[in-house]
Amino acid sequence: MIKEKLLYLQTFGCQMNVSDSEKIAGLLKNIGYRPTNDSSLADLIILNTCSVRARAEEKVYNHLVQYKGLKRKRPKILIGVGGCVAQQEGERLLLNIPHLDFVFGTHNLHLLPELVLSAEKGERQAETDFIDNDSRLDLFPVDNSTNGVSRFVTVMQGCDNFCSYCIVPYVRGREISRRSADILEEISQLAAKGVKEVTLLGQNVNSYGLKSDGELDFVTLLRQVSEIPGIERLRFTTSHPKDFSRQLIDCFAEMPKLCKHVHLPAQAGSNAVLSAMNRGYSREEYLSLIGQLKTVSPGIQITGDIIVGFPGETETDFQETLSLLEEVRYTDVFSFIYSKRPETKAAGYTDHISQKEKQMRLDRLLAMQRKITLENNRSFEGSVQEVLVEGESRRGGQIYGRISGNRIVNITADPALVGQMVRVTITRGEQNSLQGELCN
Numbered sequence: 001m002i003k004e005k006l007l008y009l010q011t012f013g014c015q016m017n018v019s020d021s022e023k024i025a026g027l028l029k030n031i032g033y034r035p036t037n038d039s040s041l042a043d044l045i046i047l048n049t050c051s052v053r054a055r056a057e058e059k060v061y062n063h064l065v066q067y068k069g070l071k072r073k074r075p076k077i078l079i080g081v082g083g084c085v086a087q088q089e090g091e092r093l094l095l096n097i098p099h100l101d102f103v104f105g106t107h108n109l110h111l112l113p114e115l116v117l118s119a120e121k122g123e124r125q126a127e128t129d130f131i132d133n134d135s136r137l138d139l140f141p142v143d144n145s146t147n148g149v150s151r152f153v154t155v156m157q158g159c160d161n162f163c164s165y166c167i168v169p170y171v172r173g174r175e176i177s178r179r180s181a182d183i184l185e186e187i188s189q190l191a192a193k194g195v196k197e198v199t200l201l202g203q204n205v206n207s208y209g210l211k212s213d214g215e216l217d218f219v220t221l222l223r224q225v226s227e228i229p230g231i232e233r234l235r236f237t238t239s240h241p242k243d244f245s246r247q248l249i250d251c252f253a254e255m256p257k258l259c260k261h262v263h264l265p266a267q268a269g270s271n272a273v274l275s276a277m278n279r280g281y282s283r284e285e286y287l288s289l290i291g292q293l294k295t296v297s298p299g300i301q302i303t304g305d306i307i308v309g310f311p312g313e314t315e316t317d318f319q320e321t322l323s324l325l326e327e328v329r330y331t332d333v334f335s336f337i338y339s340k341r342p343e344t345k346a347a348g349y350t351d352h353i354s355q356k357e358k359q360m361r362l363d364r365l366l367a368m369q370r371k372i373t374l375e376n377n378r379s380f381e382g383s384v385q386e387v388l389v390e391g392e393s394r395r396g397g398q399i400y401g402r403i404s405g406n407r408i409v410n411i412t413a414d415p416a417l418v419g420q421m422v423r424v425t426i427t428r429g430e431q432n433s434l435q436g437e438l439c440n
């Protein structure tokens, strides 16, 4: 029998990392590790890292410094780093951080059990080689956890777009689409375990299949997933505006299981900045997409990403980003100050904007978006929504779930409803979520 040990897993950054962490937990369960929320009790600490912004990277180093003391007190504890910082730094991390035991890159998740078992014997290793595409197709880690009614399923990884600010193509590698037969099989298995909602996940999800001869295109994949018995809801993220086809827009009118939400990063509202970012679309093209989505699917919720203070962004450019927020009426926006990343093209651009000015622009943008978000959330008041109940809320006595438009609803109701689809009247729209009551 395998002796049970405790795993403390810290996840930084994007949904892809959250999904990878679920797979890490599944892989390490096979060699006797069970998750804990208390790092001081752990036998193994893993940091699944993000290097998309400098701040996320700094956080990883700060945590590693903190764990030095823990390792001194309990020398047998193992510490590993995975994800994008691991990919970027590789062996250097082992050289610079003597209390670190192993490092694994973005293509090496499948090697993790071996790395941990070697670390248990005292071997320090870094595995960060990129793997050729044919082998990668067989190595996509599958989510074998059993909890939850809503799961993410990776359908593609990597990116070929080389937006001038983005480190992803360097740390996640080039774009590859997973075999559709494997995806459909994984989702069928999830449905058999009681999963009702799947989100197809990829850095550039709507370019799925475009570069793989004989593979399904994204729209056909979506249609086939929606036919799997037991799957009641379907989502996908993250989409690139330049690959958002008319056929994909029409899916929102034609496929009842496809949820009324799209995450569609604009990054900026000015054509000069979009061009310097190498985004591959104009403001007008982006707004036309949004208009088409709202026409085929009235009430569709749009979320986005915005970068503030990109090198060369003038006050006029920034005003155009603010006006984009007003025109799109985003449900929510993830906004960040531009962060210079190694190897990227924009790292060589002259950055003339002061940190103070960048912060002021971000604050102005956040204030505007908070107002739009609250107005949007209030617009649901009195409506009846289908909610998939995901769990018990942190507010005592309540459960929570999501409407089709991806807003979270808290409901005072019996926890036995977790996992069920229920009808809810929205009683209040708050800043970050909705309140609702079960319909009779």
Ligand code: SF4
Residues within 6 Å of the ligand: 159, 160, 161, 162, 163, 166, 167, 168, 169, 203, 204, 240
């Ligand atoms: S599309 Fe652009 S921002 Fe998104 S992952 Fe690819 S390079 Fe990065």
